[in-house]
Amino acid sequence: MTLRSLSSGPSQAKGLVSPDTQTSANVSRPVIAIAGLSCETSTFSPARTDAAAFHPRRGPEIIQEYPFLNQDTQLGRAASWQGALIGHALPGGIVTRRAFEELAGELLTRLTKIHAADPLDGLWFDIHGAMCVEGLEDVEAELLRRIRRITGSKAIVSTSMDLHGNVSPELAHQVDLITCFRTAPHEDETETKQRACRNLVDLLSSSSSTTNITPLRPLKAWCEIPILLPGEQTSTRADPAKSLYELLPVIEALPSVIDAAVWVGYAWADEPRNHAVVMVTGWDTQTLLEQTGRVARQFWDARERFHFAAPTGSLAQCLDAAIESQKRPFFISDSGDNPTAGGAGDVTWSLSRILARPEFQQKDGPTLIYASLPAHHAAESVARAGVGATVTVVAGAEVDHIHEGPITLTGLVHAVRHGDRDGLIECVLQIGSVFVILTKLRKPYHHESDFSELNLDARSADIVVVKIGYLEPELYKMAADWRLALTPGGVDQDLQRLGHRHIHRPMWPLDRNFSRHPDLKPRLIPASDHPFSE
Structure with a gap:
């Protein structure tokens, strides 16, 4: 549709024209493209992420990925949704420049064709x-900058993000609408993405219902908070994060507000944009600045009350507690090498110490499941040997050998499974009373079925050690008790050990003595085609 100017006013803020009304009135549906690349990447991991890890989706595959955009839904009928390219990689090490340029190049080519056929x-x-990408900084802003060269400044951009993402001033400037998850663990991922699309359609629909149909560009208030915490200290299951995020729908309900969002930031990367941010989007300057400042102050004032989502300790302390406990299954998070936070996944430090303990060296000892250790050649060898065979393999430390070297494992093959989307090959090796899951490639173990498909009953195990931070919902419900082990790796929970050099300083909790109160004055970003201003 052709876009023209529309006078500003809060009446457009909530999308007063419904998609059904728009369609019945025979108004042309807006053309909206879908594009983006996602990978939570640790700059402290030696791993590298290549293009194949993104499992890219193209064209109609993207609509299939998001059922809320199907033509049998109200939102799907409200616009002509055009998939360019999306890619979602498992968290890991820095994305290679070659991989980024390959994927970004294809994304831009597809977007160019879509825009040429029907202007976006x-x-x-x-x-x-x-x-994070080799040789680039603030790469999401860079990607959007390239996209804007194709779509021009007129296309309205709505962005959905993880709350562990980072919003630099440049990214905040380039987007028109922005939102992020409000739960950690992320139980509202689909809801958040749907909200981003709904906000976009509402804005375009409210404009097309008038004779002047250029959509208003919302105002945006942005505030940086000098806090950088690991996600395991900011779970929304408990205060203060719970109360902080509960503010957002209250603010969003205000007549002049479109969306309110808080980013915790990503603690295991080292760029100036890594810190907490608050953004509120809408139509009234005073409201946006007041509400952004309100949330920023509450976040800062609560800084000393953020705590780990579970009792913590060294691995030895957590194992002692699990063995002494009568609660089963007892879960332990091997947090330093968590592959869903960006760890390489193949650090052998914890497994070597578990196998060295006498309690687990006999088959009648406490049953312990260890998930998992990616070991390309070892997994292939175990799979070839087959269930029932006794094998000896060298495993682990193929990528991250900084914290511990490879480990030699001799055990009975308990299970073999082929074809997993992430792990490709999965094997279980029984060593004493320990069942070690080996995979060809990294795989997160977040669901009960991840274990049952390997003939492992996690509910009946005495101890389950998982490379994870806070427990994902299914595991959380399954655990009779839980400890978070502070283990080494590329996503070490002890941020002081990592050695950040490029983030803004001072930064809580890396710095605890601030010479003066931080400047929490929100900045107003009038629109994506205006300069960033105070």
Whole structure:
């Protein structure tokens, strides 16, 4: 549709024209493209992420990925949704420059063809917000800058993000609408992405219902908070994060507000944009600045009350507690090498210490499941040997050998499974009373079925050690008790050990003595085609 100017006013803020009304009135549907690349990447991991890890989706595959955009839904009928390219990689090490340029190049080529066939009214920028690429900084802003060269400044961009992403001033400037998850663990991922699309459609629809149909560009208030915490200290299951995020729907309900969002930031990367941010989007300057400042102050004032989502300790302390406990299954998070936070996944430090303990060296000892250790050649060898065979393999430390070297494992093959989307090959090796899951490639173990498909009953195990931070919902419900082990790796929970050099300083909790109160004055970003201003 052709876009023209529309006088500003809060009446457009909530999308007063419904998609059904728009369709019945025979108004042309807006053309909206979908594009984005997502990978939460640790700059402290030696791993590298290549293009194949993104499992890219193209064209109609993207609509299939998001059922809320199907033509049998109200939102799907409200616009002509055009998939360019999206890619969602498992968190890991820095994305290679070659991989980024390959994927970004294809994304831009596809977007160019879509825009040439039917000029775009909008773009859903589907990203995580914590991707790092070799030789580039603030890469999501860089990608959007390239996209804007194709779509021009007229297309409205709505961005959805993980709350562990980072919003630099440049990214905040380039987007028109922005939102992020409000739960950690992320139980509202689909809801958040749907909200980003709904906000975009509402904005375009409210404009097309008038004779002057250029959509208003919302105002945006942005505030940096000098706090950088690991996600395991900011779970929304408990205060103060719970109360902080509960403010957002209250603010969003205000008549002049479109969306309110808080980013915790991503603690395991080292760029100036890595810190907490608050943004409120809408139509009234005073309201946006007041509400952004309100949330920023509450976040800062609560800084000393953020705590780990579970009792913590060394691995030895957590194992002692699990063995002494009568609660089963007892879960332990091997947090330093968590592959869903960016760890390489193949650090052998914890497994070597578990196998060295006498309690687990006999088959009748406490049953312990260890998930998992990616070991390319070892997994292939175990799979070839087959269930029932006794094998000896060398495993682990193929990528991250900084914290511990490879480990030699001799055990009975308990299970073999082929074809997993992430792990490709999965094997279980029984060593004493320990069942070690080996995979060809990294795989997160977040669901009960991840274990049952390997003939492992996690509910009946005495101890389950998982490379994870806070427990994902299914595991959380399954655990009779839980400890978070502070283990080494590329996503070490002890941020002081990592050695950040490029983040803004001072930064809580890396710095605890601030010479003066931080400047929490929100900045107003009038629109994506205006300069960033105070």
